[in-house]
Amino acid sequence: MIELQGLTKRYGDKTAVDHLTFTVRPGVVTGFLGPNGAGKSTTMRMLLGLDSPTSGDVRIDGRRYAQLSEPLKHIGALLDAKAIHGGRTAYNHLLCIAQSNRIPSHRVGEVLETVGLTAVARKRSKGFSLGMGQRLGIAAALLGDPEILMFDEPVNGLDPEGIHWIRNLMKGLAAQGRTVFVSSHLMSEMALTAEHLIVIGRGRLLADTSMADFIEKNSRSYVRVRTPQPEQLMDVLTAAGHTVVTAGDGAFEITGTEAAQLGELAAQHQLVLHELSPQRASLEEAFMQLTAESVEYHAHGAVTPGGEPMPVAPGQPQWQPQPPPQPPGGPGQPPQPGGQQWGSQWRNPGSGKGR
């Protein structure tokens, strides 16, 4: 278990991590999400004792990292896959780590097998692709057979097969009862991997919720309808008890009903429809809404053909979320009933630090 209590890190005037309080529990994959510069890496570094908190505390199974006598047997981490001595072979790299941490050398072969690098075990890692480097970093994290695993953007540089592999690896480790904490700035990737979510923005906690809850609250489905007779259709829909939101382009958005029902209703009143389409808001959109106020830098982002942010190498300039589209009610309107801003329902009351 990982426990953060009021964890804060300042660099001069800059508050990188701002009173973070949350717990990462065993048995599930916990996703750690936030836009670039949100403070994910700083948090992870403090967890490993690589940075000291300005205030607050972080514990691994009840102890600070520095208090762990054989830390790699408690927590394994992949922070920067490039932090490898390129002149060493993969096998020797892992053997050095094993020997200096009193880990039996037979673990080296085992973890190389687990990550699929057995065939290149005697090759120098400087010739490795980014994806192979990620696998070697993951092998090092697994070496001490720790109960807690932490991965910082582990899918960076992996091809689709590699992404599939690491997704299953993380789920498998969690299924063994381990604590798996994985950072990403890709909501869509986390939706396939994590059961629990911690979302931060500008160092502050924005959400601490189960993925199921996040999906339920954000996969808002509605039916989009366009008609050349908007006033008449509005009257018919309102009389039938539907709540109608008018979109920016004049289309109607109706929640809580099916397209077929709306089509029949329009036909009964001999109203012409130019569009009748079921819609579902994506999780990526929900994540961007939640973190929109927290995005530090806006850039012209590279996206994949599917509209996903393009994965990039650690240390390279990364994709930044763009300001999200206005919610259906128009600028300043909450996209959900109740007048709350997105994300407010997941804030951890214990953190005492909502936005």
Ligand SMILES: Nc1ncnc2c1ncn2[C@@H]1O[C@H](COP(=O)(O)OP(=O)(O)OP(=O)(O)O)[C@@H](O)[C@H]1O
């Ligand atoms: N050593 C440092 N000195 C000054 N500022 C720092 C230092 N390390 C991090 N920061 C700043 O703290 C903030 C949080 O950075 P951090 O790298 O933890 O974010 P992140 O969520 O991991 O981002 P990314 O997804 O881009 O890796 C950023 O504004 C960053 O510029």
